[in-house]
Amino acid sequence: MYKNIFQQAWVTTDLDRAVEVFREEQGIGSIAVFKDFGLPVADSEPLVIDVGLCYVGDLQFEIIQPVSGPADLYRRHLPDSGDFALKYHHMCSVLDSAEEYGRVLEDYRRRGVTIEVEGGFGDGGRFFYADTRDAVDHYQEYVLLDEATNEFMASLPRN
Structure with a gap:
């Protein structure tokens, strides 16, 4: 569901x-970089990534380097050789309420779609990744943003 x-x-x-x-190649002037950015994950150690974030117009760009925790959903797209790689991974949709978040998550589960990672952040924010690669060749992430996360997002560079 794209929304x-x-x-x-x-x-x-x-x-x-x-x-x-x-x-240099895409002309994006300003990208904020955060090292060892941790996200609590259900039934696991925290998911830790190095991440670059910015906006191009109203669209947020995210570049993720997996560091530790349940990061296989990122690592499996990258070569084992150690060579440099940069690969498209997912698009993310914001959901409007906890009820909608629950409905979308349950719909994926009911249809047998694998939920790779589910977690939270801030004061009530949540996220999950649905493995939609067979249907659309990428993961689909869904988030429910809390006020603190919205404030953080508003502080990111705009290009």
Whole structure:
């Protein structure tokens, strides 16, 4: 279900190099970089990533380098060779309420779609990744944003 798409995301083996690719080859001037960014995950240790974030118009760009925790959903798109890679990974939709979040999550589960990771952030924010690769060749992430996360997002660079 595509709704309120606000983010496109890529995974990489080298965040600093990937940020340079977006700056030099794609003309994105300003990208905020956060190292060891942790997200609580249900039934697991925290998901830790290095991440670059910015907006291009109203669309958020996210570049993720997996660090630790349940990061296989990112790592499986990257080569084992250690060579530099930058690969498209997911789009993210914002849901409007806890009820809608629950309905969308349950719909995926009812249809047998694998939920790769489910977690939370801030004061009531939540996220999950549905494995929609067979249908559309990428993951679909859904988020329910809390006020603190909205404030954080508003502080990101705009290009």
